[in-house]
Amino acid sequence: MSTLLECRELTKNFGDKTAVDHINLCIESGHIIGLLGPNGSGKTTLIKMINGLLTPSSGTLYFKENPIGVESKKHISxxxxxxxxxxxxxxxxxxxxFTDFYEDFDKARAYDMLEKLSISPSDRLKTMSKGTKEKVQLILVMSRRADLYVLDEPIAGVDPAARDYILNVILTNYEPSASILISTHLIADIENILDEVIFIQNGQIRLSSSVDDIRAAEGKSVDTLFREVFKC
Amino acid sequence: MLRKLFKYEFKSTARLMLMIYAIMAAVTVLGCIAMASSAMQSDDSPVREFFVILAMVSYVLGIFALFIVTYVYMCVHFYRTMYSDRGYLTHTLPVSHHSILNVKLLVSLFWMLCSILLLLLSVFALIAAASRGAVFQMDFSYFLSEFYRTSGMHFGALILYLLVAIILSCLLYLLMVFTSASIGQLFSQHKVAASVIAGVVLYFAEQIISTIIMVASGYVMLMNDISADTSAVSAVSEFSDIFTMLLTPTIIYSVILSVIYYVVCYRITKKHINLE
Known part of the structure; x- marks a missing residue:
């Protein structure tokens, strides 16, 4: 097991509002981690910094001991x-x-998943429903043999019947040495596939633990604990 | 990777640009028909005159609009693929910020220059139609020697100067908009409006600075001297000097400003990307 991602005192301010507040985080290889938190807690901001779409206000962010850049983008899907x-x-x-730009993209795998979901490769995206577009995006992302998959709300826009298939796609299409960071608030749907959870609130990490430890120590599911922690 | 970036940048812009050029060709053909029919007829009926004037006005407006559309499309395409939803894909590709910016700039420049070239060809076709092909029988060697005799400058040098000035102007105005878009995306809200305001501010700042430089460098005094001197022979004999004196500072100014815009745009993209 090796460290894939490491954040030290990572902070992001938008004007006088702090979206991510001195976060320290370490993601090891071979885990499925749930990044859980209510709306506006800083999940998407953190994810965007990991992918180089936002520049941190302060702190450091390393992927395999290198700053976010061309090399990290080769290995993060x-x-x-x-x-x-x-x-x-x-x-x-x-x-x-995707085949041209990502060396780890598996074209055959993408076409196979499209076939299973009865999506025609010759269709234009604008002719598809919102849910189908999301499935196509997920197929593209999961067809890469990446080291880290960062999925921001992967099941939010699809119907419950398709959620099982999508979770199955996620589970069956990543290398054992890779890790998956999933951000969602639909915890009950993904709880069974998670190894670890990170609760985030007001830009700070409220809890970081393995799912097994939560169940053993608290005697409750992650979903129940989440509802208690973030009770309005 | 650079080759792939060029391939996809051309692919995503070619469709609309080729449509624009097809319209440009159609407008030119209509203009040529109007000119040729006017040149062939000897009577000056008001209806014919009206038709020719209408065709010419449509031609000028059409060509002008198509050129503006090219420029606006390049600017919108840059914003969309860099700082709106599609920017998520652009900025997660495993390529450097330099590569992305260079490819977008060069492909936009290519289409701008193609539009200018087609514009010149279109005007030439119109002249050829109006002169009923007489322009092809022109004695070019006589023209070139006459040009040199009266202006003191080789025609080739003039074309080269103009070409450099046109390329640099296109580059400057593309970079100005790219920089405006990059500044606009720094804002948390109303990014498009902020980009437009940044563009207006940069444009006026540039106009003020260039006016100050022109006054300081004696350009205005030079222009006054020329207007005061009514002798055409004197003005023509000084053509070469005046031309060089005008274009050289313009070229240097464009280069300096383009470099500044490029550096600002690159720094923002690399250090302050803000896809909220």
Missing amino acids: YLPDHTYLNMNERVSDIIDF
Whole structure:
């Protein structure tokens, strides 16, 4: 087991508002980690900094002991919480794009998943429903053999029936040495696949623990604990 | 990776640009038909005159609009792929910020220059149609020697000077908008409005600075001297000097400003990316 990601005193301010507040975090390889917190807790801000879409105000962020940059982007596969692809393009065009830019992209795996979900590669994204677009994005992200998958709300926009399939896609398509960081507030749906959870509130880590430890120490599910911790 | 970036940047911009050029060609053909039919007819009926004037006005407006569309499209494309939703993909590609910026700049410059080239070809086609092909029979060697005799400057040197000035102007105005967009994305809200305001501020700042430089460098005094001197022969004989004196500072100024814009744009993209 090796350290993939390390944040030290990581902070992000937007004007006078602090979205991420001196976070210290270490993600090891071979884990599925749930990044859990209420809306506006700083989950997406943290994820965007990991992917180089936001610059930290202070603190450090390292992926495999290197700052976020070209090298980290080769090994981190990122699913944003909204559609970010060119809507005029066909799925096959986007697969070619990913194949060209990401050395770890497995084209055969992508086409296989598309077939299983009955999505035609020749369809343009703009003709698809919101849920189908999200499935396509997830397929693209999970078709990479990355070291770290960062998934921001991967099941928020799809129907409950498709959630099981998506979770199955996530579970069956990552290397054992890789880690997955999943941000969501639909905890009950993903609880069974998580190894660890990080509770985040007001930009600070409230709790970081393994799921087994929570169950043993608290005698309750992560979902129940989350509802208690973040009770309004 | 750079080759791949170029490939996809061309691919994502080519569709609209080729449509623009097809419209440009159609407008040119219509203009040529109007010119040729006017040149072939000897009567000056008011209806014909009206048709020719209408065709010419449409031609000028059409060509001008198409050129503006090229520029605006390049600016919008930059903003969309860098700082809106599609920026998420652009900035998570395993390529350097330099590569992304260079490719976007060079591809935009390529389309701008293509538009200018097509504009010149279009005007030439119109002149050829109006002169019923007489322009092709022109004695170019006589023209070149006459040009040199009256201006004291080789025609090739003039074209080269203008070419450099045009490329640099395109580069400058593309970089100005790219920088405005980069400044605009720094804001938490109303990023597009902030980009537009930044663009307006940069444009006026640039105009003020260039005016100050022109006054300081004696350009205005030079222009006054020329207007005071009514002798055409004197003005023409000084053409070469005046031309060089005007364009050289413009070229140097464009280079300096372009470098400043590029550095600002690059620094913001690398150090202050803010895809909230």
